[in-house]
Amino acid sequence: MSLRDQLRVIVVDDMSTSRGLITQTLDGFGIRQVESASDADSALAKIAMWPVHLVISDMNMPGKNGLQFLHALRSGARTQRVGFLLITGKADRTIIETGKKLGMNNYLPKPFQPSDLRNAIEAIVGRL
Amino acid sequence: MTHPSHIRSAASLGKPHGVQGPELTLAAFHRIAGLAKREAGLDISEGKAAMVRTRLARRLRELGMTDYDSYCEILERDEPYELSRMISALTTNVSHFYREPHHFDSLRNLILPDVKKRIGRNPLRIWSAGCANGQEPYSIAIELLDAGLTPADARVLATDIDPIVIGNAKRGIYDKSMTGGLTQEALATHFNQYDTTRFQVKPTLREYISFKQLNLLHLWPNQKKFDVIFCRNVVIYFDKSTQSVLWKRFAVNLSAEGHLFLGHSERIDDAASAFFEKVGVTTYKRNSAAGTNIKKDL
Numbered sequence: 001m002s003l004r005d006q007l008r009v010i011v012v013d014d015m016s017t018s019r020g021l022i023t024q025t026l027d028g029f030g031i032r033q034v035e036s037a038s039d040a041d042s043a044l045a046k047i048a049m050w051p052v053h054l055v056i057s058d059m060n061m062p063g064k065n066g067l068q069f070l071h072a073l074r075s076g077a078r079t080q081r082v083g084f085l086l087i088t089g090k091a092d093r094t095i096i097e098t099g100k101k102l103g104m105n106n107y108l109p110k111p112f113q114p115s116d117l118r119n120a121i122e123a124i125v126g127r128l
Numbered sequence: 129m130t131h132p133s134h135i136r137s138a139a140s141l142g143k144p145h146g147v148q149g150p151e152l153t154l155a156a157f158h159r160i161a162g163l164a165k166r167e168a169g170l171d172i173s174e175g176k177a178a179m180v181r182t183r184l185a186r187r188l189r190e191l192g193m194t195d196y197d198s199y200c201e202i203l204e205r206d207e208p209y210e211l212s213r214m215i216s217a218l219t220t221n222v223s224h225f226y227r228e229p230h231h232f233d234s235l236r237n238l239i240l241p242d243v244k245k246r247i248g249r250n251p252l253r254i255w256s257a258g259c260a261n262g263q264e265p266y267s268i269a270i271e272l273l274d275a276g277l278t279p280a281d282a283r284v285l286a287t288d289i290d291p292i293v294i295g296n297a298k299r300g301i302y303d304k305s306m307t308g309g310l311t312q313e314a315l316a317t318h319f320n321q322y323d324t325t326r327f328q329v330k331p332t333l334r335e336y337i338s339f340k341q342l343n344l345l346h347l348w349p350n351q352k353k354f355d356v357i358f359c360r361n362v363v364i365y366f367d368k369s370t371q372s373v374l375w376k377r378f379a380v381n382l383s384a385e386g387h388l389f390l391g392h393s394e395r396i397d398d399a400a401s402a403f404f405e406k407v408g409v410t411t412y413k414r415n416s417a418a419g420t421n422i423k424k425d426l
Contacts, residue, residue, distance in 0.1 A: 006280035048317055049332045051276045078276035 004030045004128040008051070011036040012043045012069065013058040013087070022056060022087075025114045029121075029128055040069035047079055054083040054125060059095060067095065070102045083124040087112075149185025152177055156196035160184070160214070163203050168215045168289060169345050171367035183217045216290040219365050223260045225267050225309030228360060230409055231389040232271060239356060239387060240275040243282060252282040255354045255381075257344060258362030259286035262297030262337075263309070266329055268358065269336040270314055279336045285354075287342035298339045300329030344374065353383040360410075361391035368397070375400030384416035 009031060013019045019036045026034050035050060037043035039061055047055075055073065059066035066086050073079040086099055086107040096107055105124045108116060122128055157177045164170040172180060184199070193199050202210050226232055243252050254272075256265040265286035272282045288294050301322050307315055319327040342348065344362070357378055363371050375396045378388055390396070390410040404412040 006278075008278050008280070049273075049330065051273055051278050053278065078274050080276075082276065 002030075002128075003126060005032070007031055007053050007125060007128070008033040008035075009054045009056060010034070010043055010046060010050075010052045011056045012038075012040060012061070014038050014061045015058070018058060018087075022117070025117055028114060029118060031128070040064035040066075040072065043069070044072060044076075044079075047082075051078065052082060054085065054121065056085045056087065056121075059086055059088045067098055067102060067104075070099060070104055074103045085120055085124060149181060149188050150193075150195050152181040152184075152196050156200055159200040159204070160196070163211065164215060164218060165367070167211050168219070168343065169366045169370040170215070170218060171365070171370075172218070180218065184214065187213060187217050212290055213292075216293065219289075219362075223263045224306060225263045227263065227267075227309065228392060228410075229309075231358065231360070231411065232267060234387070234389075234408055234411055235268065235356065236271050236275070240271060240277070240282075243275070243277060250352065251280060252277070252356075253352060253354045253383075254282065254284045254356040255358065256284055256286040256337075257342075257357060257359040259288050259294075259297055259339070261293050261302075262286065262300055262329075262339075263302075263306075264358055264360070265297070265337045265339075266300065266318075266333060267309070269333050270310075270318055272336055273318070273333060282336065284337045285340065286337050287340045287344075289341070289343045291341045294339050294341050298334075300334060301326050302328075345370065348377070348381065353381055354386060355383050356387045356389070357382060358389045359391075360389060361394070363394055364391060372397055372399055376403070379403035379414060382414040384414060386414040388412040388414070 009026060011019050011022045011026070011034065013022070013036075016038070019038070023034050023036055035046055035052070037046055040057070040063055043055070043057075055069075057066045057069055061069075064072065066088075070084050070086070073082055073084060083105050084103070086095075086104050088095055088107055088109050091107075091109040096104075099107060106120050108120045112120075118128065154174070154177075157174065157180060160180060161170075161172040164172055184196075188194070188196070188199055191199070203214060254268055256268060259265050265284045268284050272284070275282075286294075286297060288297070302319075303326050307319075307327060315327065318330055318333045320330055322328040340349075359374075359378065363374055366374065376399075379400060382388060387407075388396075388404065388411070390412070392410060394410060396404055396412060403415055405415050407413045
């Protein structure tokens with residue numbers, strides 16, 4: 001089994017169109033084990049039942065934002081080592097530096113091409 | 129209207145055997161003990177005749193039989209189904225989730241923290257040998273899931289000699305009274321309410337486990353080594369020489385520094401002690417330095 005067959009990903013974004021765009025792109029990479037959630041808390045509940053290797057999360061969401069979500073992941077025993085890719089609206093330096101301090105693995109500014117997403121993921125988990 | 133159940137209960141009422149069932153003669157005991165030895169390597173002394181009688185009484189009742197000689201005749205017809213029912217009646221104990229919890233503490237605190245995500249590499253492999261109705265492999269799977277590992281990172285092989293209990297284990301349905309070893313959180317997270325009194329394991333937990341029927345005394349599937357073997361309260365039913373062979377086979381099938389967990393009354397013997405280091409209560413670690421040529425002894 002190749003890495004893309006085994007890789008489990010959850011996509012977290014409150015906008016269903018953005019979620020759909022990312023999950024379709026992942027599907028195009030051959031990543032089939034993909035779940036999605038519309039906010040951080042429901043994502044945390046899903047991960048408790050279905051652990052993942054990689055979280056792809058938007059920054060701006062109602063409830064916990066992307067960085068607060070990252071903090072919650074790094075504070076939990078079962079999720080502290082999970083890969084985290086932050087999708088940001090703009091490459092805000094403060095957001096990125098705070099994210100790095102919290103243990104963010106990579107970030108990707110919008111808008112992005114499928115190849116950008118692929119590169120960002122491969123930088124975290126290795127070649128798909 | 130006649131119901132078969134009425135006929136059977138009427139027949140058994142006619143014979144006042146009580147819960148212990150019909151008398152087990154010494155001759156019948158030796159026929160049964162001989163078959164249990166031949167089929168499953170069980171070592172049943174005469175002192176255990178009362179246990180045999182109690183455990184098989186229910187089976188005789190189910191079959192509507194009133195004496196052990198008729199039952200022995202069925203067994204001696206080499207009926208694999210009834211033989212396996214008998215072995216199962218003689219060996220199956222009531223099990224529960226997180227039985228002998230110190231082994232799960234060791235798994236959680238000593239073994240799993242070293243398991244990094246293994247995507248793209250070989251998963252951690254755990255064998256639940258003698259998994260009965262599944263409480264042991266499901267308890268292991270809860271630990272894997274709680275450690276954040278996916279089925280690609282860590283897997284459980286669950287085997288038992290009895291195909292019926294393997295079927296039960298796969299279905300994973302447990303009465304409320306059998307879930308005592310689980311925390312409320314684990315029950316809520318990993319189980320669905322099946323009906324008013326029962327819970328069923330969620331597919332997200334089951335997908336860590338492969339269930340297979342396997343007699344430990346037969347050939348084992350030729351496969352990669354295990355990192356952890358749980359074989360608890362299984363070998364107590366085997367005679368010493370069968371146990372001795374098993375310890376070495378476990379050693380051969382464990383990876384370097386792999387762990388072996390045994391039941392509370394079980395210990396590896398002197399002959400196998402070269403291959404293992406005792407690291408806790410009924411907990412052994414494969415000694416990587418010794419025994420590269422064990423296979424020759426088997």
